[in-house]
Amino acid sequence: MKCDELSDAELVERVRTDPPYFECLILLFESRLRRYVLRLTGYSSSEIDDVLQESFILIYKNLNGYDSSLKLQSWVFRIVHNKSIDCLRKRHQTIRSLEDMPIEDIDSKEISDFLSGVTGEDFVFAKEKMQFVVSALDAFSEEAKEIFILRFWEGRDYKEISDILKKPIGTVSAILHRSKTEIVKEFRKRGLKNDE
């Protein structure tokens, strides 16, 4: 099976007519989803397996509800995201602290672009500065943290984030912009300069 050669719509149609093709869909997304659930929840490997198994069953049941105007990846991520948040809520837990994630996983270019957008300066990040930015991001609301993870750790664009979280693009960009302004303010207050 050459799953990655099929378009999103073709793959979904193929699974509808030939259920074993579902394996294709699982293999196509599993590693990305595994990483995402880990970032979101901090669960162990077996717990992530459980979340993913339940999510894939849900995806299979809802195949006919797939809206082909969406990227299949965004739709799949949405279901897994919701399932992960459900699991966290059932256990009275919140999204994993961003500071617990390996700093190397973060897209430093994305963060630089993010902060440069407000100041007009080019930010070059040392590891310590990155650590500061991550702690600052961690202080924001759960809603904002969901967006940060998708943007800076998963590298998703605004449209994808909007589709995954089912929020208007304007809300996504407003939250990012607000956090950006506050971080830059804090950055300057602490006297951290760009050339340090």
Next chain:
Amino acid sequence: MMNDDLLLSRRVLDQIARENIQPKSRMYFFLEALKTWFLVLISIFIGGHSLGILIYFASHLDFALLPLFLKTDEKVLLLFSVLVWFVGLVLGSVFGYRRYRKTKKGYRIESFNLILLVIVGVFGVGLLSYKTEATVYFEQKLHKYLPVYQPWESLKIRVWSRPEEGLLAGSILKIVDEKNIEMRDFKGEVWRLDLSQSLIRKRVSLEEGVLVKVIGELKQNDFLVKEVRPWMGRRGKGRCFYQQNKVDCLKNNY
């Protein structure tokens, strides 16, 4: 990692086979979407209709007179009905907003635009409901099935049937001359009214069959007219406007 991948996909496929899990049908999703849209429309309709009734209340300029002539329990009912329709307006709008968000692409529209859209929808339905007098029809139906509900028009008729307190209303029976008319009130009594000393509001058209409200003073058997107003406030028309006998029409309807 590859083994884990295979393990997870195998586990998922095994569960699908073991439990004979089938994808939900397209019809299911179609009906779900239909249900959501139905709830959006019904919410907007309730909000709009409530607004229509509130406009109907407000458009009667003598609204302030009512509390002066109503008994305490009637005042409570009146305030209660205004409150109910206000709650209907708010809840209809809020549910309309929230339900729209639950439609397939409802999350894409920006909050401000969606709020604007809901307001336009509610106002559109409200004005339509008011213009077509669906509000009056709905009030009558509500009164029929919920006798405790007092339609606005019925309260108004009672207030304007108190000649001893200077309030009289009815249908113009005959234009006697430029200064005198005959009017039949809601109790069926015919009054000869002298308008020579009265203020006649611009919106009043003195023609036979037109419903008017009259403010004045009862002296012995004569009613001294100080002011003539149209029955339906700014609208000048009513549900019974096109009826031959408006007084009977209003009495029968309320």
